[in-house]
Amino acid sequence: MTLLGELYEREPPIPPEEYVRIGYSELKAFVTSIFRAVGLSSEDAEVVSDVLVAADLMGISSHGVQRVRRYVDGILRCCVNPRPNIRVVRDRGAVALVDADGGLGHLAGVRAMEIALRKTEVYGVSLVLVRNSQHYGIAGYYALKAAERGYIGISSTNSEPLVAYVNTVGRTLGTNPIAVAIPRREPPPILFDAATAVVPVGKIELYSKLGRKVPEGWVIGEDGSVLAGDAVGVLEEIRKGRAAILPLGGLGEEFGGHKGSGLALVVDIICGVLSGAAWGVHVGYTVGTKPANVGHAFSAIDVESFIPREEFYERLEKYVLEIKSLRKHPSADRVWLPGEKAWLTSQTRLKIGIPIHKRVCRELNEIASDVGLGERLPCGT
Numbered sequence: 001m002t003l004l005g006e007l008y009e010r011e012p013p014i015p016p017e018e019y020v021r022i023g024y025s026e027l028k029a030f031v032t033s034i035f036r037a038v039g040l041s042s043e044d045a046e047v048v049s050d051v052l053v054a055a056d057l058m059g060i061s062s063h064g065v066q067r068v069r070r071y072v073d074g075i076l077r078c079c080v081n082p083r084p085n086i087r088v089v090r091d092r093g094a095v096a097l098v099d100a101d102g103g104l105g106h107l108a109g110v111r112a113m114e115i116a117l118r119k120t121e122v123y124g125v126s127l128v129l130v131r132n133s134q135h136y137g138i139a140g141y142y143a144l145k146a147a148e149r150g151y152i153g154i155s156s157t158n159s160e161p162l163v164a165y166v167n168t169v170g171r172t173l174g175t176n177p178i179a180v181a182i183p184r185r186e187p188p189p190i191l192f193d194a195a196t197a198v199v200p201v202g203k204i205e206l207y208s209k210l211g212r213k214v215p216e217g218w219v220i221g222e223d224g225s226v227l228a229g230d231a232v233g234v235l236e237e238i239r240k241g242r243a244a245i246l247p248l249g250g251l252g253e254e255f256g257g258h259k260g261s262g263l264a265l266v267v268d269i270i271c272g273v274l275s276g277a278a279w280g281v282h283v284g285y286t287v288g289t290k291p292a293n294v295g296h297a298f299s300a301i302d303v304e305s306f307i308p309r310e311e312f313y314e315r316l317e318k319y320v321l322e323i324k325s326l327r328k329h330p331s332a333d334r335v336w337l338p339g340e341k342a343w344l345t346s347q348t349r350l351k352i353g354i355p356i357h358k359r360v361c362r363e364l365n366e367i368a369s370d371v372g373l374g375e376r377l378p379c380g381t
Contacts (some may be wrong), residue, residue, distance in 0.1 A: 007348045009239070009355075010059035010341040016208075018362055020380045021353030028053045030364065030377055031065055037371040038075045039082035051137040053105040056354045058342035061203030063138045064185045066209060066360045070135075072367055074286040080104060080134055086111050097275060102291050105136025105157065109296055113142045113155070113220050116298045120151055124303060124305030129294040131278045135159060135286050139179035140193030146300040147181035147189040150309065153271035154299040158271040160292065161281045163197045164244035166253060166261040169224050171244045171278055175200045176267040181339070183303075184320075185313040191339025196264040198246045201238065207231035209359050217250055219243050226251070271295035338372035 018302045028049050035045035048071070056064035073082035085102025088096050096115055112128045119126035136142075139155045144151025159174030177200070179193035199218050207214060209229040215230040215266035222242045227234050237243035248260025272279030277295025284292035324335050349355075356364075361379035368375060 006344065007352065008341070008344040009348055010345045011061065013354075014355055014357060018178055018210075018357040019357050021360070022052060022356050022377060023025065023249070023353050024057060024350055027056070027065065027354055027356070030368070030375065031068060033373055034068060034072065034371060037368075040075075040104075042209050044082075044104075047104045047110050048104055051109075051141050053354070054135060054141055054346075055138045056356070057346040057349050058138075058140075058346040059349075060126075060138055060342065061357075061360075061375070062200055062206045065356065065364060066206055067135075067137075067202060069365060069367055070286050072371070074134065074288075076236055077129050077287060077288060079284070079291045080286065084108075086209055088115065092246045094119050094126045096126075096128045098128060100130055100133035102132055103134065105130075105134045105294060105296065107149060108133045109136040109155070109157075109298070111299055111302070112296065113145045113153070113298045116300045117146060117151065120146075120300040120302050124301050124302045126298075128298045129271070129275035130298075131275040131293065132291065133277070133294045133296055135294060136296060138193060139177040140181065140342075141179035143179040143193070144189065147183040147191070149300075150183050150303070152183070152301040152303060153179075153317070154182040154301075155297070156267050156271055157279070158268045158279060158283060158294060159297040160283050160285045160294075162201050162238060162245050163218060163247055163264060164268055165265075166249075166257040167256065169180050169220060169222055169244065171238075173247065173261060173264040173268065174280075174283060175245065176264040176271075178263065178267060182316070182347075184269055184316060188337075188343030189254070189306055193339070193340065193342075194248075196267060198248055198250060198260070198367070201235075201245060204231055204235050204238070208235045209363070210357055217246065219245055220251065236313050247264055267297075271297050 031047045031049035035048050051066050075082050081102035084101035087101045087133050090097035098112045108130045116126040116128040140205045142155035143153035156178045158176050161171040163173040175195040175197040177195045182190040212232045214228050214234045216226050219227040221227050247257050249256030268279045272295040275295040278293040284290045334368050365376045
């Protein structure tokens with residue numbers, strides 16, 4: 001069953017009285033103006049806003065414009081460089097190492113994936129690592145850059161320590177996401193994009209702004225007890241170092257907590273240890289007292305290095321049809337492919353606007369006022 005042309009949004013519906021819909025172009029222009037006002041070049045400001053608004057388009061509001069305050073504070077207070085000299089420091093065949101000069105990770109991520117794509121044109125495959133960077137938004141944004149060119153794209157990053165390693169308490173690992181984008185003959189591409197933690201901290205941040213409760217199974221306290229309930233309080237415990245997010249699989253090993261923390265560890269080794277960036281507890285915060293020194297990894301694979309493109313597409317579509325034809329669970333609405341919900345949500349929101357919670361909208365207006373801008377978003381009453 002095709003979903004093309006349907007209106008679909010992946011997030012649970014926000015009560016209509018709590019949000020406003022803002023057009024993609026209007027929201028992106030507004031966020032761009034904020035980043036220009038805090039010192040980014042026009043080109044760089046547009047890159048950052050594009051990554052953030054793309055997250056909201058796809059229904060990943062935890063990594064969307066609700067994070068603007070975090071980045072702006074990092075620039076104004078410490079230790080984000082608004083005018084980084086992003087440069088290649090090692091270059092050998094299909095691989096490269098990029099130094100982000102303390103700039104926002106979105107800028108380094110786009111630059112590094114562009115390098116990876118150029119190398120793939122020559123070598124059929126590439127791996128580009130980044131050091132001395134910051135948080136880069138949704139991992140899938142960069143993987144999709146490769147899929148748009150007909151390549152398989154891979155993107156990953158480490159992040160500040162917020163997650164408890166399996167069978168421990170306290171924050172040791174980042175949420176360390178992994179994204180893989182696979183092109184298809186017709187959209188949507190397959191996109192797997194997931195944190196190696198039960199949940200990214202951005203979702204808890206969003207819940208705190210929306211007045212939602214944190215369910216049991218996401219967070220543990222420093223004594224090992226499960227924390228739940230008021231998201232504002234839970235987030236405060238995390239920020240004060242008295243709580244940690246659980247790894248993918250949850251508490252202990254029974255449901256695979258060792259697998260989530262193992263994946264996070266591998267991401268940290270590649271993105272942090274191998275690149276020369278920080279790892280684990282040594283990674284700083286976007287708003288902190290020292291440079292974050294986050295590390296990223298980007299790879300692109302030309303399918304024609306292994307198999308003719310049309311043959312690849314033919315085989316892939318047969319596999320997709322097999323998955324779509326599986327007997328559906330009685331409680332499921334559809335059989336979904338990774339990334340399908342996000343793609344359909346983005347197509348819907350391009351048509352009818354992006355739902356922004358009024359609290360987030362008002363926060364964006366406050367930021368604009370703080371940085372001296374006169375323009376405002378229409379946030380309703």
